[in-house]
Amino acid sequence: MIKEEFLDHIKHKLIVSCQAYPGDPLFGADMMARMSAAAQEGGAAAIRANGRDDITAIKKAVALPVIGIVKRDYDDSSVYITPTVNEVDELLDTGVDVIALDATQRKRPGGVTLKELTEYIRNRSDCLIMGDISTVAEGKAAMKAGCDFISTTLSGYTHYSRQSAEVDFTLINELADEFTVIAEGKIQTPEQAAEAFNYGAHAVVVGTAITRPEVITSRFAAKIKESRGTKKVQGR
Structure with a gap:
């Protein structure tokens, strides 16, 4: 995909992360395809999705660009978002538009470097590359290593x-003057999503607050439980 075309398409817009995990009520490619269709109907500009099956189903269900990841655990590393060429190959097979990967400076499985991964992608596809980072230094290093743009996904997770x-508005602000930054991570409300643009975000990614109804429900239930017995009497 052409970088300028994609960035123009998502500028000042919402990307919805449609992901579910084994054991979740909505786990499954068909469910995520339906979720992505609902996101498209609601105005999403792109979808972020995890895994070959989900991405394949989503690409059939919506006419939106897809940012793909594969989450996988390895014994020798804490990096799990598209950590090796094995996951990259799975994503390339789906025809995904953008590959997102952990671009932190932590040791990757097998000692592969971020630059080696970006070069591997470049040599095999026209996919854009989004680097998920947690600090300013990682953002700069990710761009130097060959990422097209960066996201604040991993702030607080390293x-x-x-x-x-x-939401790490400070990190967004510190990087936005120099790079294209996608705000992602801990965005819970429409107000927070809108606020990210005031700090220089190019686009925002929202996941759990939109696509995990069991988590959304639990927040309502917890707030209701907390407020029971605190009836306020209206003044006359």
């Missing part, structure tokens, strides 16, 4: 990055 339950 032990050395800023630890907060809130």
Whole structure:
């Protein structure tokens, strides 16, 4: 896909991450395809999805660009978002538009480097590459290693990055003057998504707050439980 065309398509828009895990009520490629169709109907500009089966089904269900990842655990590394060429090959087989991968500076499985992965993708496809990072230094290194743009997905998920339950607006702001930054991670409300653009985000990715109804329901239930017995009397 042409980089400028994709970036123009998603500029100041919403990307919806349609992912479910084994054991989740909506787990399965058919469910994620339906979820992506609902996201498209609601105004999403692109979809982020995990795994060959889900991506294949989603690409048949919607006419939107797909950012693909494969999550896989390896014993010798904590990197699990598209960690090796094996996962890259799975994504290339789907015809995905963008490959997203962990672009942190942690050791990758088998010692493969980020630059080796980006070169592998470049030599085999026209896929764009999105680097998921957690710090400013990683953002700069990811762009130097060959990523087309970066996302703040992993802020707070590496032990050395800023630890907060809130959206890392600071990280977005620190990188946006120099690079194309996609805001992702801990965005829970429409207001937070809109606020990310005030810090320089090119686009925003929202997942759980849209596509995991069991988590959304639990938040409502917890708030209701917390508020029971605190009836407020209206003044006269």
